[in-house]
Amino acid sequence: MAADLVISGGRLADSALGGERVDVVIENGRISAVVPAGEGPPARRRLDASAALVMPGFVDIQVHFRTPGGTDSEDIASGAAGAAMGGVTACVMMPNTTPTIDTPDMVREVLALAAGVPCDVRTSAAITTGRAGERLTDFAALYSAGVRVFTDDGDCVADDALMEAALAATVGLPGSVVSQHAEDPDMVAGGVINDGAVAQRLGLAGRPAAAEESIVRRDLALAATTGGRYHVLHLSTSAAMARVSVAKRSGINATAEVTPQHLVLTEDDIERLGTTGKMNPPLRLRSDVEALRLGICDGTLDAVATDHAPHHPSLKDTSLLDAAPGMTGVETMASVIWTELVATGAMSPTRFVEVVSVAPARIAGIAEHGHRVEAGLPANLAVFDPAQRWTVHADELQSRSRNTPWAGRELTGKVRHTVLAGHPVVADGELCS
Structure with missing residues (x-):
């Protein structure tokens, strides 16, 4: 037969x-x-x-498919098509939608819209109701609806007690994880790009690297206290990576991802890219890029994720100050990483499979993906x-x-x-x- x-x-x-x-x-x-x-x-x-x-299909655990509320920039069908073209067989949508994905009904609605698209689309859910940073969502109910990743995404959970409670909640929900956008909101308020020479030259307020390290340090301490699972979204600085490395060696249940853009581009690229070069956390220094490249190759960092952030041209065709932050990336992820790291000899094909497939599937609890090619x-x-x-x-x-x-x-x-x-x-x- x-x-x-x-x-x-x-x-x-x-x-x-x-x-x-x-x-x-x-x-x-x-x-x-x-x-x-x-x-x-x-x-x-x-x-x-x-x-x-x-290879096992790639897994992207941070994408913005803008459903609901932003489908003029992207919808699940177009996002999933790009994912499939990039070899991505599973992805996790972020909940910074309008309205926020923060209830089981919203989860079910989004997953129903994803039926039949050429990628296995999962969704995260918000840590706090409306991503307002005031009270926790119902983790248990969201977990029952299929959610494994809890994140307020572009908004950092700044309140210590809320973040501690969120991490504690993962202990009783096997495979769940709290994923944090690690930038102290007070330290980056009004900031546009990295707090450095380019921001000074352009007369723009900066987003300091210390804002990331500060939140990662606090969150790792809370993870140690609670025993909860903690994941750093789009880590961008060598200092924060060093904190994660120490925490892992001490047995804290922590992981971290890095985007292709943070492995290649620096603040010096912003004047060339214009508003396309604006994202949060911002493009950093060459020294950060070099450290992160070593970290993703040697296992200090766990996974690559794109933070695929499509925006309608009207949201980008403006000044750096006013432009929406974010870059697209789900369709190009594998090729960028292969070009920059594997083809240059810095990363083995086996490690490539680990960081774009096996590890992200494990982090996000996607059991059907990220397996070896075996009977x-x-x-x-x-x-x-x-x-x-x-x-x-x-x-x-x-x-x-x-x-x-x-x-x-x-x-x-x-x-x-x-x-x-x-x-x-x-x-x-x-x-x-």
Whole structure:
């Protein structure tokens, strides 16, 4: 009998480029066998993986698909299409929507809208009602509705007692985590970009690096006290990373992510990028970038997440002071990391799989994704051509918005196929109908 799908002639990323070529056989949404190339059975459909790597699908645990309330910038369908094109088989939406995702009914509404899109879209929920920082949401009810990540996202939970209570709540909810936007709101009030030379030259108020370290230090102490799970969203400074490193060695249950942009771009890029270069936390110093690159390669940092933040042009076509913060990134994540770190020899293909798939799935409690390519496991896969060169054109990406910092940049490595629950959603670089 013919298999549902065979991915033929690729190499497994964990075996690096010198591994043996294999056929990956898929039936009923799962990998049924991994056999030497050419030994796969007849199949209803075949995907050519020659000269490519077969990997677990990528997992992006910080995306903004602007549903509800901001669908002129992005909606779940356009965001999921970009995710699939980038090899992302699962992602976690942030709750800074209008209205806020802070009740089980809102969770169910968003997940219903995500049914049938070419990516497994999950949602986080707010830590505090309306993200107002005044009282906790009902963690237990939200957990029962499927939420595993609790975050006020762009708003830091500044109140010590609230943050302590939130972390304590995760202890009784297996697999749940509190994810913090770590910038002290008093220290960054009115700040536009990094508090440094570029801000001074442009006459703009800055967002100091110390604002991040301050919150990370406090939160790690609260995590130690409560035993709760703590995750730092889009960590941007070497000082905060050092705090996380020490905490991990002492046994605190903490993880941290970094964005592609914080691994590549600095405050010096802002004048070139204009308002596309504005985000929170801001692009930092070259010394921070170099430290974070070492941290993601050596395991100090756990995962890459994009903070994919699409904005309608009207929200970006203004001054740096007034522009909305954020950059798109879900479709380009894998290629940027491969170009900057793997193709240069700084990161192994195995570590690449860990930071863009395995670790983020583990952090966000997404059990069906981030597995090795082995028989018996779910068939959520990306086939990645490590040699393909391509140039990013904003108007060719799937997002409704155009605020990519990579426009005009040639990248090395591109997704060829994406398989979700055993079904191709991208084949030969094109979305499947």
